[in-house]
Amino acid sequence: MDLFLQFFANGIMTGGIYGLVALGLVLIYKSSRVLNLAQGFFLMILAWLAWSFAVQFGLPMWLSILLVLAVSVITGLLVERFILRPLIGQPILAIIVVTLALGYLLEGISIMAWGADTKGMPKFIPDEAFRIGSVTIAQQYVWAFATAIVLFVLLLLFFRYTKWGLGMQIVSEDQQVARSMGISVKNVFAQTWAFSLVMAAMAGILYASLHAVTNFNALIGLNKALPAILLGGLESLPGALVGGLIVGIFESVGGGYIDPLVGGGFSDVIPLVLMLIILLIRPSGIFGWQRIERI
Amino acid sequence: MLVMNAVEVRYLDVILVLRGVSLEVPTGKIVALLGVNGAGKSTALKAISGLLETEEGKVTDGSIYFDGTRIDRMSPEDIVKLGIVQVIEGRKVMGHLTVEQNLRGGAFLRHGDLRRDLDMVYSYFPRLKERRNFTAGYLSGGEQQMLVIGRAMMAHPKLMLLDEPSMGLAPLLTREIFDMIKRFNTEEKTSILVVEQNARAALSIAEHGYIMENGTIVLDAPAAKLADNPDVKEFYLGLSTVGEKRSYREIKHYRRRKRWLS
Numbered sequence: 001m002d003l004f005l006q007f008f009a010n011g012i013m014t015g016g017i018y019g020l021v022a023l024g025l026v027l028i029y030k031s032s033r034v035l036n037l038a039q040g041f042f043l044m045i046l047a048w049l050a051w052s053f054a055v056q057f058g059l060p061m062w063l064s065i066l067l068v069l070a071v072s073v074i075t076g077l078l079v080e081r082f083i084l085r086p087l088i089g090q091p092i093l094a095i096i097v098v099t100l101a102l103g104y105l106l107e108g109i110s111i112m113a114w115g116a117d118t119k120g121m122p123k124f125i126p127d128e129a130f131r132i133g134s135v136t137i138a139q140q141y142v143w144a145f146a147t148a149i150v151l152f153v154l155l156l157l158f159f160r161y162t163k164w165g166l167g168m169q170i171v172s173e174d175q176q177v178a179r180s181m182g183i184s185v186k187n188v189f190a191q192t193w194a195f196s197l198v199m200a201a202m203a204g205i206l207y208a209s210l211h212a213v214t215n216f217n218a219l220i221g222l223n224k225a226l227p228a229i230l231l232g233g234l235e236s237l238p239g240a241l242v243g244g245l246i247v248g249i250f251e252s253v254g255g256g257y258i259d260p261l262v263g264g265g266f267s268d269v270i271p272l273v274l275m276l277i278i279l280l281i282r283p284s285g286i287f288g289w290q291r292i293e294r295i
Numbered sequence: 296m297l298v299m300n301a302v303e304v305r306y307l308d309v310i311l312v313l314r315g316v317s318l319e320v321p322t323g324k325i326v327a328l329l330g331v332n333g334a335g336k337s338t339a340l341k342a343i344s345g346l347l348e349t350e351e352g353k354v355t356d357g358s359i360y361f362d363g364t365r366i367d368r369m370s371p372e373d374i375v376k377l378g379i380v381q382v383i384e385g386r387k388v389m390g391h392l393t394v395e396q397n398l399r400g401g402a403f404l405r406h407g408d409l410r411r412d413l414d415m416v417y418s419y420f421p422r423l424k425e426r427r428n429f430t431a432g433y434l435s436g437g438e439q440q441m442l443v444i445g446r447a448m449m450a451h452p453k454l455m456l457l458d459e460p461s462m463g464l465a466p467l468l469t470r471e472i473f474d475m476i477k478r479f480n481t482e483e484k485t486s487i488l489v490v491e492q493n494a495r496a497a498l499s500i501a502e503h504g505y506i507m508e509n510g511t512i513v514l515d516a517p518a519a520k521l522a523d524n525p526d527v528k529e530f531y532l533g534l535s536t537v538g539e540k541r542s543y544r545e546i547k548h549y550r551r552r553k554r555w556l557s
Contacts, residue, residue: 163403170389170392170403173389176383177383177387177389179346179348180344180375183372183400
Protein backbone atom coordinates (compact mmCIF):
# COMPACT_ATOMS: atom_id res chain seq x y z
CA MET A 1 0.00 0.00 0.00
CA ASP A 2 2.84 2.34 0.84
CA LEU A 3 4.38 1.67 -2.51
CA PHE A 4 1.12 2.46 -4.24
CA LEU A 5 0.77 5.75 -2.38
CA GLN A 6 4.30 6.68 -3.29
CA PHE A 7 3.69 5.97 -6.96
CA PHE A 8 0.40 7.82 -6.78
CA ALA A 9 1.99 10.89 -5.22
CA ASN A 10 4.79 10.93 -7.76
CA GLY A 11 2.23 10.56 -10.49
CA ILE A 12 0.24 13.55 -9.34
CA MET A 13 3.35 15.67 -9.22
CA THR A 14 4.59 14.82 -12.70
CA GLY A 15 1.00 15.01 -13.87
CA GLY A 16 0.99 18.64 -12.84
CA ILE A 17 3.83 19.38 -15.25
CA TYR A 18 2.18 17.44 -18.04
CA GLY A 19 -0.97 19.42 -17.33
CA LEU A 20 0.98 22.65 -17.73
CA VAL A 21 2.22 21.61 -21.16
CA ALA A 22 -1.26 20.41 -22.05
CA LEU A 23 -2.72 23.78 -21.04
CA GLY A 24 -0.51 25.47 -23.59
CA LEU A 25 -1.67 23.05 -26.27
CA VAL A 26 -5.33 23.58 -25.41
CA LEU A 27 -5.01 27.36 -25.51
CA ILE A 28 -3.70 27.32 -29.04
CA TYR A 29 -6.17 24.70 -30.21
CA LYS A 30 -9.11 26.49 -28.61
CA SER A 31 -8.48 29.75 -30.36
CA SER A 32 -7.18 28.67 -33.75
CA ARG A 33 -7.90 24.95 -34.18
CA VAL A 34 -4.19 24.37 -34.66
CA LEU A 35 -2.64 21.42 -32.87
CA ASN A 36 0.80 22.73 -31.98
CA LEU A 37 2.97 19.67 -32.41
CA ALA A 38 6.01 21.80 -31.65
CA GLN A 39 4.97 22.44 -28.04
CA GLY A 40 7.32 19.82 -26.65
CA PHE A 41 10.19 21.11 -28.80
CA PHE A 42 9.63 24.63 -27.52
CA LEU A 43 9.68 23.23 -24.00
CA MET A 44 13.01 21.59 -24.73
CA ILE A 45 14.71 24.54 -26.36
CA LEU A 46 13.50 27.07 -23.80
CA ALA A 47 14.91 24.87 -21.05
CA TRP A 48 18.20 24.81 -22.93
CA LEU A 49 18.05 28.60 -23.16
CA ALA A 50 17.58 28.86 -19.39
CA TRP A 51 20.51 26.51 -18.86
CA SER A 52 22.57 28.59 -21.26
CA PHE A 53 21.81 31.85 -19.47
CA ALA A 54 22.56 30.29 -16.08
CA VAL A 55 25.61 28.18 -16.92
CA GLN A 56 27.19 29.60 -20.07
CA PHE A 57 26.54 33.26 -19.25
CA GLY A 58 26.66 32.81 -15.51
CA LEU A 59 23.53 34.81 -14.77
CA PRO A 60 21.67 34.19 -11.53
CA MET A 61 18.93 31.59 -11.93
CA TRP A 62 16.03 33.91 -11.22
CA LEU A 63 17.26 36.28 -13.95
CA SER A 64 17.72 33.43 -16.40
CA ILE A 65 14.18 32.29 -15.82
CA LEU A 66 12.76 35.78 -16.27
CA LEU A 67 14.73 36.27 -19.47
CA VAL A 68 13.51 32.97 -20.84
CA LEU A 69 9.91 33.94 -20.08
CA ALA A 70 10.42 37.21 -21.90
CA VAL A 71 11.95 35.36 -24.84
CA SER A 72 8.96 33.00 -24.93
CA VAL A 73 6.52 35.87 -25.17
CA ILE A 74 8.46 37.38 -28.05
CA THR A 75 8.90 34.03 -29.75
CA GLY A 76 5.17 33.38 -29.46
CA LEU A 77 4.37 36.68 -31.13
CA LEU A 78 6.93 36.05 -33.86
CA VAL A 79 5.75 32.53 -34.58
CA GLU A 80 2.16 33.71 -34.90
CA ARG A 81 3.10 36.63 -37.12
CA PHE A 82 5.52 34.95 -39.50
CA ILE A 83 4.60 31.29 -39.52
CA LEU A 84 0.92 31.01 -38.69
CA ARG A 85 -0.54 34.17 -40.16
CA PRO A 86 0.55 33.51 -43.76
CA LEU A 87 -1.20 30.15 -43.45
CA ILE A 88 -4.60 31.49 -42.47
CA GLY A 89 -7.22 29.93 -44.68
CA GLN A 90 -5.10 26.98 -45.68
CA PRO A 91 -6.18 23.43 -44.82
CA ILE A 92 -5.72 22.75 -41.14
CA LEU A 93 -3.64 19.66 -41.76
CA ALA A 94 -1.08 21.73 -43.61
CA ILE A 95 -0.78 24.07 -40.65
CA ILE A 96 -0.34 21.19 -38.22
CA VAL A 97 2.39 19.71 -40.37
CA VAL A 98 4.10 23.10 -40.37
CA THR A 99 4.16 23.03 -36.58
CA LEU A 100 5.76 19.61 -36.68
CA ALA A 101 8.37 20.92 -39.09
CA LEU A 102 8.93 23.85 -36.77
CA GLY A 103 9.51 21.38 -33.97
CA TYR A 104 12.21 19.52 -35.86
CA LEU A 105 13.76 22.83 -36.82
CA LEU A 106 13.97 23.73 -33.15
CA GLU A 107 15.57 20.39 -32.38
CA GLY A 108 18.19 21.01 -35.05
CA ILE A 109 18.91 24.49 -33.74
CA SER A 110 19.24 23.13 -30.24
CA ILE A 111 21.76 20.50 -31.31
CA MET A 112 23.73 23.07 -33.26
CA ALA A 113 23.81 25.46 -30.34
CA TRP A 114 24.29 23.17 -27.38
CA GLY A 115 25.07 19.74 -28.68
CA ALA A 116 23.21 16.51 -28.07
CA ASP A 117 24.45 15.78 -24.56
CA THR A 118 22.59 15.79 -21.33
CA LYS A 119 23.32 18.56 -18.88
CA GLY A 120 22.13 19.34 -15.40
CA MET A 121 19.99 22.36 -14.66
CA PRO A 122 21.35 24.44 -11.76
CA LYS A 123 19.27 23.86 -8.70
CA PHE A 124 16.98 26.66 -7.69
CA ILE A 125 14.64 24.61 -5.56
CA PRO A 126 15.86 23.32 -2.20
CA ASP A 127 16.66 19.63 -2.04
CA GLU A 128 15.04 18.29 1.10
CA ALA A 129 12.03 16.16 0.50
CA PHE A 130 8.69 16.41 2.24
CA ARG A 131 7.46 13.46 4.16
CA ILE A 132 3.75 12.86 4.55
CA GLY A 133 3.24 9.68 6.48
CA SER A 134 5.05 6.99 4.58
CA VAL A 135 5.25 8.97 1.37
CA THR A 136 8.31 10.96 0.37
CA ILE A 137 7.89 13.73 -2.15
CA ALA A 138 10.80 15.69 -3.57
CA GLN A 139 10.32 19.38 -2.94
CA GLN A 140 10.91 20.15 -6.58
CA TYR A 141 7.89 18.12 -7.54
CA VAL A 142 5.73 20.08 -5.14
CA TRP A 143 6.94 23.37 -6.56
CA ALA A 144 6.31 22.21 -10.07
CA PHE A 145 2.85 21.02 -9.20
CA ALA A 146 2.03 24.20 -7.30
CA THR A 147 3.14 26.33 -10.23
CA ALA A 148 0.96 24.33 -12.56
CA ILE A 149 -2.09 24.72 -10.33
CA VAL A 150 -1.58 28.44 -9.79
CA LEU A 151 -1.16 29.11 -13.50
CA PHE A 152 -4.16 26.99 -14.26
CA VAL A 153 -6.38 28.85 -11.80
CA LEU A 154 -5.18 32.21 -13.12
CA LEU A 155 -5.96 31.16 -16.66
CA LEU A 156 -9.40 29.92 -15.73
CA LEU A 157 -10.24 33.19 -13.97
CA PHE A 158 -8.89 35.08 -16.95
CA PHE A 159 -11.10 33.18 -19.34
CA ARG A 160 -14.23 33.40 -17.34
CA TYR A 161 -14.14 36.90 -15.92
CA THR A 162 -12.18 39.14 -18.23
CA LYS A 163 -13.15 40.60 -21.56
CA TRP A 164 -10.03 39.23 -23.23
CA GLY A 165 -10.95 35.76 -22.07
CA LEU A 166 -14.42 36.17 -23.54
CA GLY A 167 -12.81 37.38 -26.75
CA MET A 168 -10.70 34.24 -26.94
CA GLN A 169 -13.73 32.03 -26.40
CA ILE A 170 -15.62 33.87 -29.12
CA VAL A 171 -12.75 33.51 -31.56
CA SER A 172 -12.65 29.80 -30.83
CA GLU A 173 -16.32 29.48 -31.77
CA ASP A 174 -16.46 31.41 -35.03
CA GLN A 175 -13.76 33.65 -36.43
CA GLN A 176 -15.96 35.51 -38.91
CA VAL A 177 -18.55 36.40 -36.29
CA ALA A 178 -15.76 37.45 -33.92
CA ARG A 179 -14.49 39.91 -36.52
CA SER A 180 -18.01 41.19 -37.09
CA MET A 181 -18.07 42.07 -33.39
CA GLY A 182 -14.87 44.05 -33.63
CA ILE A 183 -12.62 41.43 -32.02
CA SER A 184 -9.18 41.31 -33.58
CA VAL A 185 -8.64 37.65 -34.33
CA LYS A 186 -4.99 38.25 -35.14
CA ASN A 187 -4.38 39.78 -31.72
CA VAL A 188 -6.11 36.87 -30.03
CA PHE A 189 -3.93 34.40 -31.91
CA ALA A 190 -0.81 36.31 -30.94
CA GLN A 191 -1.85 36.39 -27.30
CA THR A 192 -2.60 32.69 -27.15
CA TRP A 193 0.75 31.80 -28.68
CA ALA A 194 2.58 34.06 -26.24
CA PHE A 195 0.72 32.58 -23.25
CA SER A 196 1.24 29.10 -24.52
CA LEU A 197 4.98 29.40 -24.98
CA VAL A 198 5.35 30.96 -21.54
CA MET A 199 3.72 27.84 -20.16
CA ALA A 200 5.98 25.64 -22.22
CA ALA A 201 8.97 27.52 -20.84
CA MET A 202 7.84 27.11 -17.24
CA ALA A 203 7.12 23.46 -17.74
CA GLY A 204 10.43 22.96 -19.49
CA ILE A 205 12.47 24.62 -16.79
CA LEU A 206 10.68 22.78 -14.01
CA TYR A 207 10.96 19.42 -15.73
CA ALA A 208 14.62 19.98 -16.52
CA SER A 209 15.37 20.89 -12.94
CA LEU A 210 13.71 17.65 -11.85
CA HIS A 211 15.42 15.46 -14.41
CA ALA A 212 17.95 16.94 -16.84
CA VAL A 213 18.35 19.29 -19.77
CA THR A 214 18.26 17.11 -22.83
CA ASN A 215 16.73 17.03 -26.27
CA PHE A 216 14.60 14.08 -25.23
CA ASN A 217 12.50 16.41 -23.11
CA ALA A 218 10.79 17.38 -26.34
CA LEU A 219 8.97 14.07 -26.32
CA ILE A 220 6.82 15.28 -23.45
CA GLY A 221 4.86 17.30 -25.96
CA LEU A 222 3.91 14.44 -28.20
CA ASN A 223 3.94 11.46 -25.86
CA LYS A 224 2.51 12.88 -22.66
CA ALA A 225 0.75 16.16 -23.30
CA LEU A 226 -1.03 15.07 -26.45
CA PRO A 227 -2.68 12.05 -24.77
CA ALA A 228 -3.48 14.36 -21.86
CA ILE A 229 -5.44 16.79 -23.98
CA LEU A 230 -7.20 14.05 -25.87
CA LEU A 231 -8.23 12.56 -22.54
CA GLY A 232 -9.43 15.85 -21.18
CA GLY A 233 -10.95 17.25 -24.34
CA LEU A 234 -9.23 19.47 -26.87
CA GLU A 235 -11.19 22.60 -26.02
CA SER A 236 -11.21 22.28 -22.27
CA LEU A 237 -8.81 24.04 -19.92
CA PRO A 238 -9.80 22.02 -16.85
CA GLY A 239 -9.62 18.97 -19.08
CA ALA A 240 -5.97 19.69 -19.82
CA LEU A 241 -5.05 19.61 -16.16
CA VAL A 242 -7.24 16.62 -15.40
CA GLY A 243 -5.85 14.79 -18.41
CA GLY A 244 -2.33 15.61 -17.34
CA LEU A 245 -2.95 14.28 -13.85
CA ILE A 246 -4.53 11.09 -15.15
CA VAL A 247 -1.62 10.48 -17.51
CA GLY A 248 0.86 11.19 -14.73
CA ILE A 249 -0.86 8.88 -12.25
CA PHE A 250 -1.36 5.99 -14.64
CA GLU A 251 2.18 6.32 -15.92
CA SER A 252 3.65 6.33 -12.45
CA VAL A 253 1.48 3.65 -10.88
CA GLY A 254 1.33 1.44 -13.93
CA GLY A 255 4.98 1.83 -14.66
CA GLY A 256 5.91 1.28 -11.04
CA TYR A 257 4.18 -2.07 -10.85
CA ILE A 258 4.62 -3.37 -14.39
CA ASP A 259 8.07 -2.13 -15.32
CA PRO A 260 9.91 -4.58 -13.09
CA LEU A 261 7.89 -7.42 -14.66
CA VAL A 262 8.67 -6.55 -18.27
CA GLY A 263 12.13 -5.09 -17.84
CA GLY A 264 11.27 -1.41 -18.06
CA GLY A 265 9.86 0.92 -20.67
CA PHE A 266 6.19 0.25 -20.07
CA SER A 267 5.66 3.58 -18.37
CA ASP A 268 6.28 5.30 -21.70
CA VAL A 269 3.66 3.19 -23.40
CA ILE A 270 0.88 3.79 -20.89
CA PRO A 271 -0.04 7.34 -21.96
CA LEU A 272 -0.34 6.20 -25.55
CA VAL A 273 -2.54 3.27 -24.53
CA LEU A 274 -4.75 5.69 -22.61
CA MET A 275 -4.99 7.82 -25.72
CA LEU A 276 -6.11 4.85 -27.78
CA ILE A 277 -8.74 3.90 -25.22
CA ILE A 278 -10.23 7.38 -24.95
CA LEU A 279 -10.37 7.77 -28.71
CA LEU A 280 -12.28 4.53 -28.95
CA ILE A 281 -14.70 5.20 -26.11
CA ARG A 282 -15.23 8.93 -26.08
CA PRO A 283 -13.34 10.78 -28.78
CA SER A 284 -14.32 14.23 -27.63
CA GLY A 285 -12.56 13.64 -24.31
CA ILE A 286 -13.95 13.91 -20.83
CA PHE A 287 -14.74 17.61 -20.95
CA GLY A 288 -14.46 18.27 -24.64
CA TRP A 289 -17.04 20.15 -26.65
CA GLN A 290 -19.77 17.91 -27.86
CA ARG A 291 -21.32 18.83 -31.16
CA ILE A 292 -24.46 20.76 -30.34
CA GLU A 293 -27.33 19.09 -32.08
CA ARG A 294 -30.91 20.21 -31.81
CA ILE A 295 -33.31 17.46 -32.53
CA MET B 296 -25.22 58.50 -43.39
CA LEU B 297 -23.98 55.68 -45.58
CA VAL B 298 -23.28 56.15 -49.27
CA MET B 299 -22.24 53.42 -51.72
CA ASN B 300 -20.97 54.76 -55.04
CA ALA B 301 -20.89 52.39 -58.01
CA VAL B 302 -19.34 49.64 -55.92
CA GLU B 303 -17.88 46.67 -57.72
CA VAL B 304 -17.02 43.54 -55.77
CA ARG B 305 -15.07 40.52 -56.85
CA TYR B 306 -14.43 37.26 -55.07
CA LEU B 307 -11.07 35.57 -55.59
CA ASP B 308 -10.18 38.35 -58.02
CA VAL B 309 -12.28 36.91 -60.81
CA ILE B 310 -15.86 36.29 -59.72
CA LEU B 311 -17.73 39.54 -60.32
CA VAL B 312 -20.67 39.75 -57.93
CA LEU B 313 -21.55 43.41 -57.58
CA ARG B 314 -21.53 45.50 -60.72
CA GLY B 315 -21.80 49.11 -59.81
CA VAL B 316 -24.14 49.21 -56.83
CA SER B 317 -25.10 52.66 -55.60
CA LEU B 318 -27.29 53.16 -52.59
CA GLU B 319 -27.78 55.44 -49.64
CA VAL B 320 -28.92 54.97 -46.07
CA PRO B 321 -29.89 58.35 -44.58
CA THR B 322 -29.17 58.82 -40.89
CA GLY B 323 -31.84 57.39 -38.65
CA LYS B 324 -33.84 55.75 -41.43
CA ILE B 325 -34.66 52.17 -42.27
CA VAL B 326 -33.78 51.04 -45.79
CA ALA B 327 -34.74 47.69 -47.28
CA LEU B 328 -32.60 45.84 -49.81
CA LEU B 329 -34.65 43.24 -51.63
CA GLY B 330 -33.98 40.75 -54.33
CA VAL B 331 -33.97 37.08 -55.22
CA ASN B 332 -31.33 34.63 -54.07
CA GLY B 333 -27.95 35.24 -55.57
CA ALA B 334 -28.57 38.88 -56.39
CA GLY B 335 -25.63 39.99 -54.28
CA LYS B 336 -27.46 41.47 -51.31
CA SER B 337 -25.33 39.79 -48.65
CA THR B 338 -22.24 40.75 -50.60
CA ALA B 339 -23.35 44.37 -50.54
CA LEU B 340 -23.71 44.22 -46.76
CA LYS B 341 -20.33 42.55 -46.36
CA ALA B 342 -18.75 45.20 -48.54
CA ILE B 343 -20.03 47.81 -46.12
CA SER B 344 -19.02 46.01 -42.95
CA GLY B 345 -15.65 44.90 -44.27
CA LEU B 346 -16.33 41.20 -43.84
CA LEU B 347 -15.55 40.56 -47.51
CA GLU B 348 -12.02 40.11 -46.29
CA THR B 349 -13.02 36.93 -44.51
CA GLU B 350 -14.36 35.43 -47.75
CA GLU B 351 -11.61 36.37 -50.19
CA GLY B 352 -13.66 39.24 -51.55
CA LYS B 353 -12.61 42.75 -52.39
CA VAL B 354 -14.13 46.03 -53.45
CA THR B 355 -12.42 46.55 -56.79
CA ASP B 356 -14.10 49.75 -57.92
CA GLY B 357 -16.24 52.49 -56.49
CA SER B 358 -16.27 53.71 -52.93
CA ILE B 359 -18.23 53.49 -49.72
CA TYR B 360 -18.50 56.46 -47.38
CA PHE B 361 -19.89 56.53 -43.88
CA ASP B 362 -20.40 59.98 -42.35
CA GLY B 363 -17.70 61.31 -44.59
CA THR B 364 -15.12 58.61 -43.88
CA ARG B 365 -14.15 56.25 -46.67
CA ILE B 366 -14.58 52.73 -45.36
CA ASP B 367 -14.17 50.34 -48.26
CA ARG B 368 -10.49 49.83 -47.52
CA MET B 369 -10.80 49.43 -43.78
CA SER B 370 -10.61 46.26 -41.74
CA PRO B 371 -13.84 44.94 -40.23
CA GLU B 372 -12.61 45.65 -36.71
CA ASP B 373 -12.08 49.33 -37.51
CA ILE B 374 -15.45 49.57 -39.22
CA VAL B 375 -17.14 48.21 -36.10
CA LYS B 376 -15.33 50.91 -34.14
CA LEU B 377 -16.94 53.49 -36.43
CA GLY B 378 -20.35 52.20 -35.41
CA ILE B 379 -21.36 49.82 -38.19
CA VAL B 380 -22.42 46.37 -37.01
CA GLN B 381 -23.56 43.56 -39.27
CA VAL B 382 -25.80 40.74 -38.15
CA ILE B 383 -24.61 37.92 -40.39
CA GLU B 384 -27.28 35.70 -41.89
CA GLY B 385 -27.88 32.30 -40.41
CA ARG B 386 -28.34 32.99 -36.70
CA LYS B 387 -24.68 32.50 -35.83
CA VAL B 388 -24.73 32.38 -32.08
CA MET B 389 -21.76 31.33 -29.96
CA GLY B 390 -23.21 27.89 -29.39
CA HIS B 391 -21.17 26.85 -26.37
CA LEU B 392 -21.53 30.11 -24.46
CA THR B 393 -24.56 31.27 -22.53
CA VAL B 394 -27.03 33.87 -23.77
CA GLU B 395 -25.63 36.48 -21.44
CA GLN B 396 -22.06 35.73 -22.48
CA ASN B 397 -23.10 36.13 -26.11
CA LEU B 398 -24.60 39.51 -25.34
CA ARG B 399 -21.54 40.62 -23.41
CA GLY B 400 -19.46 39.61 -26.40
CA GLY B 401 -21.52 41.91 -28.54
CA ALA B 402 -20.42 44.83 -26.40
CA PHE B 403 -16.77 43.85 -26.74
CA LEU B 404 -15.59 47.27 -27.83
CA ARG B 405 -17.54 49.13 -25.17
CA HIS B 406 -16.17 49.95 -21.76
CA GLY B 407 -17.75 50.26 -18.39
CA ASP B 408 -20.68 48.53 -16.81
CA LEU B 409 -22.82 46.60 -19.25
CA ARG B 410 -25.78 46.20 -16.89
CA ARG B 411 -27.77 49.00 -18.54
CA ASP B 412 -27.09 47.69 -22.02
CA LEU B 413 -28.13 44.18 -21.00
CA ASP B 414 -31.32 45.53 -19.46
CA MET B 415 -32.07 47.42 -22.64
CA VAL B 416 -31.75 44.28 -24.75
CA TYR B 417 -33.82 42.28 -22.28
CA SER B 418 -36.53 44.92 -22.47
CA TYR B 419 -36.73 44.41 -26.22
CA PHE B 420 -36.56 40.62 -25.97
CA PRO B 421 -37.97 39.41 -22.67
CA ARG B 422 -37.64 35.83 -23.79
CA LEU B 423 -33.87 36.23 -23.75
CA LYS B 424 -34.01 37.36 -20.16
CA GLU B 425 -35.77 34.15 -19.18
CA ARG B 426 -33.08 32.17 -20.95
CA ARG B 427 -30.08 34.24 -19.95
CA ASN B 428 -28.05 31.35 -18.53
CA PHE B 429 -28.96 28.82 -21.17
CA THR B 430 -26.36 27.48 -23.56
CA ALA B 431 -27.04 29.42 -26.72
CA GLY B 432 -26.73 26.46 -29.04
CA TYR B 433 -29.87 24.90 -27.60
CA LEU B 434 -32.17 27.87 -28.10
CA SER B 435 -34.91 27.72 -30.69
CA GLY B 436 -34.44 29.43 -34.04
CA GLY B 437 -36.50 32.45 -33.11
CA GLU B 438 -34.66 32.92 -29.83
CA GLN B 439 -31.32 32.61 -31.60
CA GLN B 440 -32.35 35.30 -34.07
CA MET B 441 -33.35 37.54 -31.18
CA LEU B 442 -29.98 36.79 -29.59
CA VAL B 443 -27.93 37.81 -32.61
CA ILE B 444 -29.93 41.01 -33.06
CA GLY B 445 -29.64 41.72 -29.34
CA ARG B 446 -25.92 41.11 -29.60
CA ALA B 447 -25.68 43.78 -32.28
CA MET B 448 -27.81 46.13 -30.19
CA MET B 449 -25.34 45.80 -27.32
CA ALA B 450 -22.76 47.63 -29.41
CA HIS B 451 -25.07 50.67 -29.75
CA PRO B 452 -24.34 50.89 -33.45
CA LYS B 453 -24.96 53.96 -35.56
CA LEU B 454 -25.81 51.70 -38.49
CA MET B 455 -27.07 48.14 -38.17
CA LEU B 456 -26.88 45.83 -41.18
CA LEU B 457 -29.38 42.99 -40.92
CA ASP B 458 -28.98 40.05 -43.24
CA GLU B 459 -32.23 38.10 -43.66
CA PRO B 460 -33.52 38.32 -40.10
CA SER B 461 -36.69 36.42 -40.96
CA MET B 462 -34.97 33.40 -42.50
CA GLY B 463 -36.63 30.21 -41.33
CA LEU B 464 -38.93 31.86 -38.82
CA ALA B 465 -42.67 31.57 -38.32
CA PRO B 466 -44.69 34.54 -39.63
CA LEU B 467 -45.79 35.58 -36.13
CA LEU B 468 -42.23 35.60 -34.87
CA THR B 469 -41.13 37.50 -37.95
CA ARG B 470 -43.72 40.14 -37.16
CA GLU B 471 -42.47 40.34 -33.55
CA ILE B 472 -38.86 40.74 -34.61
CA PHE B 473 -39.60 43.37 -37.21
CA ASP B 474 -41.63 45.32 -34.68
CA MET B 475 -38.63 45.27 -32.36
CA ILE B 476 -36.36 46.44 -35.16
CA LYS B 477 -38.69 49.34 -35.87
CA ARG B 478 -38.82 50.18 -32.18
CA PHE B 479 -35.05 50.07 -31.93
CA ASN B 480 -34.77 52.45 -34.86
CA THR B 481 -37.25 54.87 -33.34
CA GLU B 482 -35.93 54.81 -29.79
CA GLU B 483 -32.17 54.53 -30.31
CA LYS B 484 -32.01 56.47 -33.59
CA THR B 485 -29.99 53.70 -35.20
CA SER B 486 -29.98 53.64 -39.01
CA ILE B 487 -30.86 50.24 -40.38
CA LEU B 488 -30.18 48.53 -43.68
CA VAL B 489 -32.14 45.30 -43.86
CA VAL B 490 -31.69 42.66 -46.52
CA GLU B 491 -34.74 40.47 -46.85
CA GLN B 492 -36.46 37.89 -48.95
CA ASN B 493 -39.68 38.62 -47.11
CA ALA B 494 -40.40 41.79 -49.03
CA ARG B 495 -43.71 42.44 -47.33
CA ALA B 496 -42.23 42.44 -43.83
CA ALA B 497 -39.26 44.55 -44.88
CA LEU B 498 -41.32 47.13 -46.71
CA SER B 499 -43.67 47.40 -43.74
CA ILE B 500 -40.98 49.01 -41.62
CA ALA B 501 -38.72 50.61 -44.22
CA GLU B 502 -38.91 54.14 -45.50
CA HIS B 503 -36.98 53.45 -48.67
CA GLY B 504 -36.26 50.33 -50.66
CA TYR B 505 -33.86 49.03 -53.28
CA ILE B 506 -34.30 45.96 -55.43
CA MET B 507 -31.21 44.12 -56.56
CA GLU B 508 -30.83 41.67 -59.36
CA ASN B 509 -27.66 40.13 -60.75
CA GLY B 510 -25.41 42.45 -58.87
CA THR B 511 -27.05 45.78 -59.71
CA ILE B 512 -29.84 47.89 -58.35
CA VAL B 513 -32.84 47.67 -60.68
CA LEU B 514 -35.37 49.65 -58.73
CA ASP B 515 -35.02 52.34 -56.11
CA ALA B 516 -38.04 54.05 -54.59
CA PRO B 517 -39.74 54.99 -51.33
CA ALA B 518 -41.18 51.91 -49.65
CA ALA B 519 -44.80 52.81 -50.24
CA LYS B 520 -44.28 53.23 -53.98
CA LEU B 521 -42.35 49.95 -54.11
CA ALA B 522 -45.16 48.08 -52.43
CA ASP B 523 -47.55 49.44 -55.06
CA ASN B 524 -45.31 48.76 -58.02
CA PRO B 525 -46.95 46.06 -60.21
CA ASP B 526 -43.66 44.37 -61.01
CA VAL B 527 -42.73 44.17 -57.35
CA LYS B 528 -46.17 42.86 -56.57
CA GLU B 529 -45.85 40.15 -59.14
CA PHE B 530 -42.31 39.04 -58.54
CA TYR B 531 -41.91 39.57 -54.82
CA LEU B 532 -45.20 39.91 -53.10
CA GLY B 533 -46.81 37.02 -54.87
CA LEU B 534 -49.82 38.94 -56.04
CA SER B 535 -50.72 38.18 -59.60
CA THR B 536 -53.98 38.79 -61.38
CA VAL B 537 -56.49 36.65 -59.52
CA GLY B 538 -59.40 34.78 -61.02
CA GLU B 539 -58.17 34.77 -64.59
CA LYS B 540 -58.05 31.60 -66.55
CA ARG B 541 -54.44 30.91 -67.32
CA SER B 542 -53.74 29.57 -70.76
CA TYR B 543 -50.35 28.21 -71.64
CA ARG B 544 -49.80 31.19 -73.86
CA GLU B 545 -50.03 33.31 -70.78
CA ILE B 546 -47.17 31.44 -69.15
CA LYS B 547 -44.77 33.02 -71.60
CA HIS B 548 -45.74 36.23 -69.86
CA TYR B 549 -43.32 35.35 -67.11
CA ARG B 550 -40.51 34.90 -69.50
CA ARG B 551 -40.78 38.34 -70.90
CA ARG B 552 -37.77 40.49 -70.40
CA LYS B 553 -38.28 42.24 -67.16
CA ARG B 554 -38.36 45.98 -67.57
CA TRP B 555 -38.48 47.65 -64.22
CA LEU B 556 -40.88 50.55 -64.52
CA SER B 557 -40.59 52.90 -61.60
